[in-house]
Amino acid sequence: MKSLPVQWLSLAILAALTSKLMAAEPRADALESVTRPSAFESPGGAAESPDRFNYILGTQTIGAAYQFTDQTRLVETAEAIRALGASVIKFELKPQYFGPRGNVLQATTGIDTLTKLVRDEPSHRRVLDMPFAKIVLWVRSFVDPPWRKGLSAHNREAEYRELYDLTVHVLRTYGGTGKTFYLGHWEGDGLLRGTVAQENDARVTPTAVQGMADWLNVRQLAVDDAKRATPHEGVEVWHYTEVNHVELAMQGRPALVNEVLPKTTVDLVSYSCYDTQQDPVRLKAALDFIQAKLPPKPAISGRRVFIGEYGFPASRHTPAEQDSRSRQVIRAAIEWGCPLVLYWELYDNEVDRQGKQVGFWMIDDRGRKQPIYTTHARFYDWARGHVAERIKRTGGSPSYAEFRRAALDFLASP
Numbered sequence: 001m002k003s004l005p006v007q008w009l010s011l012a013i014l015a016a017l018t019s020k021l022m023a024a025e026p027r028a029d030a031l032e033s034v035t036r037p038s039a040f041e042s043p044g045g046a047a048e049s050p051d052r053f054n055y056i057l058g059t060q061t062i063g064a065a066y067q068f069t070d071q072t073r074l075v076e077t078a079e080a081i082r083a084l085g086a087s088v089i090k091f092e093l094k095p096q097y098f099g100p101r102g103n104v105l106q107a108t109t110g111i112d113t114l115t116k117l118v119r120d121e122p123s124h125r126r127v128l129d130m131p132f133a134k135i136v137l138w139v140r141s142f143v144d145p146p147w148r149k150g151l152s153a154h155n156r157e158a159e160y161r162e163l164y165d166l167t168v169h170v171l172r173t174y175g176g177t178g179k180t181f182y183l184g185h186w187e188g189d190g191l192l193r194g195t196v197a198q199e200n201d202a203r204v205t206p207t208a209v210q211g212m213a214d215w216l217n218v219r220q221l222a223v224d225d226a227k228r229a230t231p232h233e234g235v236e237v238w239h240y241t242e243v244n245h246v247e248l249a250m251q252g253r254p255a256l257v258n259e260v261l262p263k264t265t266v267d268l269v270s271y272s273c274y275d276t277q278q279d280p281v282r283l284k285a286a287l288d289f290i291q292a293k294l295p296p297k298p299a300i301s302g303r304r305v306f307i308g309e310y311g312f313p314a315s316r317h318t319p320a321e322q323d324s325r326s327r328q329v330i331r332a333a334i335e336w337g338c339p340l341v342l343y344w345e346l347y348d349n350e351v352d353r354q355g356k357q358v359g360f361w362m363i364d365d366r367g368r369k370q371p372i373y374t375t376h377a378r379f380y381d382w383a384r385g386h387v388a389e390r391i392k393r394t395g396g397s398p399s400y401a402e403f404r405r406a407a408l409d410f411l412a413s414p
Helices: 010-020 073-083 114-120 122-129 153-173 188-192 198-203 208-231 248-249 256-261 280-293 318-338 371-394 400-412
Strands: 057-060 088-093 094-100 104-106 133-137 179-184 237-242 266-274 305-309 342-344
Touching: 057 073, 057 094, 057 133, 057 371, 073 122, 073 371, 088 114, 088 122, 088 153, 114 122, 114 371, 122 133, 153 179, 153 208, 153 237, 179 266, 188 208, 208 237, 208 256, 237 256, 248 280, 256 280, 256 371, 266 280, 280 305, 280 318, 318 342, 318 371, 318 400, 371 400
Parallel strands: 057 088, 057 342, 088 133, 133 179, 179 237, 237 266, 266 305, 305 342
Antiparallel strands: 094 104
16 A cells, blocks of 8 residues: 555544544443443354353463563463463564563564564464454554654654554454454553652643544554455454543543543543552442543444453462452453453563562462462353353354353352
8 A cells, every 4th residue: 555645644634533423322331231342242243163252351461570481471471371261362562572581672674563573573473373362452663653742744644554554464364263453552641641640630731632642543543444445354453542540530630531532533442440440339430431431433332441451469469369359350340341351460570679579460470370360260161161052052152241141140159
C-alpha cells in the first residue's frame, strides 16, 4: 500500500469520526441478560473446539526477572502459560526485547517495524503461532511518537503506518486459526498523569489530553482501515486503551478515563485495577464508571471493558492470601461481566533495591508453583472439560452467559 497523504489523517477527520458515534448500547447488568461479547468470541461464530473458547481467566509475561531454561524468556513463559491450560496470553511488542538467557536485545538486522518484529524475530513468531485463541498485546511502535505537546502530522502518519501494516500482517497470516488479537498499550495514566499525586493533576493539560486522544484515534483508524481493506475470515483484530487511575477520576480529578476516553473511538478498554482490587464493591463501581465513559460502538455487543492487570505481591501477602484475594477479584470481575481477567503475572517482573523479588508471580524464582497457579490450573481443567462436553453433546460451545454462570458456580467451591 502506498503511503497515505498526511492531510488524510488530519485532526478534522478524527474529530468527525468521533462525532459520528451512535447512541450508547443498552446496559446489561443482570447475569442472564449479558450476551456473549462479539469482541471476545471465536471469530466466525461459535468455538469449534475447546482451544478456541474464551475461558475469561488468563495471565501474562512481560519483563520477567528470571528464567529456568536456555530458551528466550518469551518462549519459555509462553510455553508455561500454554501448559497451564490458558487459551489467552498477554505480552508486549517493542523495539527492545529479551534474547537468550535474559539478554536485552535492541531490534537489529533489519527489524525496524512491528510487522518485521512479529514476522522475522523467531521468538515472537513462535509465540504468535502457538494455539492461543486470544493474544493481548502491549504495542509500542518503533516510532513511539510523542503526543504530550500535540501529535505532529508526520508522527501521526508514521504511527498509522505501523499499526496498519501490523494489522494487515496478522489478518493475512492467521486467517482461519480462530485467533483474536488485541492491540493496546501499557497503563495509560502512567503516560498521561504519572502517579496519583495531587500535584500531577496539572500534567493533564488540554494539549496533552488532545494529543493522547489523537494518538489513540490514529491507532484505532489504522486497525479499522486495515480490517476494511484486507479480506479475512477466522481471525480478528481489536484495539484497546488501558486505564489505571480510575478511582481518583471518580472523585472528580483528571485521568485518562474521564478526560481522554470520551474523545476516542477505541474498541475496548483494559483496566489495570490495583486502585480498587481490594474491594469488590469498589471494583465493580470503577468498571461501571469506565463503561459509562466509553463511547458506544453498537457493532460490538456486550461488555467492552476487561481486567488487564490485577495481582497481590508476595512481599506483602502470604501465598494463601495472594490466592484468596485474587479469587475475590476473579469472582467480582466475572459477576460484573468482564470478558477477560488477566493476572499479573506468570513470573515476577519486579526486584526491590535489595535485590529481592517483589513477588507478582504464579511461579516463583525457585520454580515453585504458587496456590494462585493451582487455582488457574484447576479452573482450566474444569472449564475445558465443561466446554468439550457441551460441544460433544450439542455441537456448539456454551453461550457467554451460560459459561459465566457455570464458572461462578465452580469458583464458589473450595
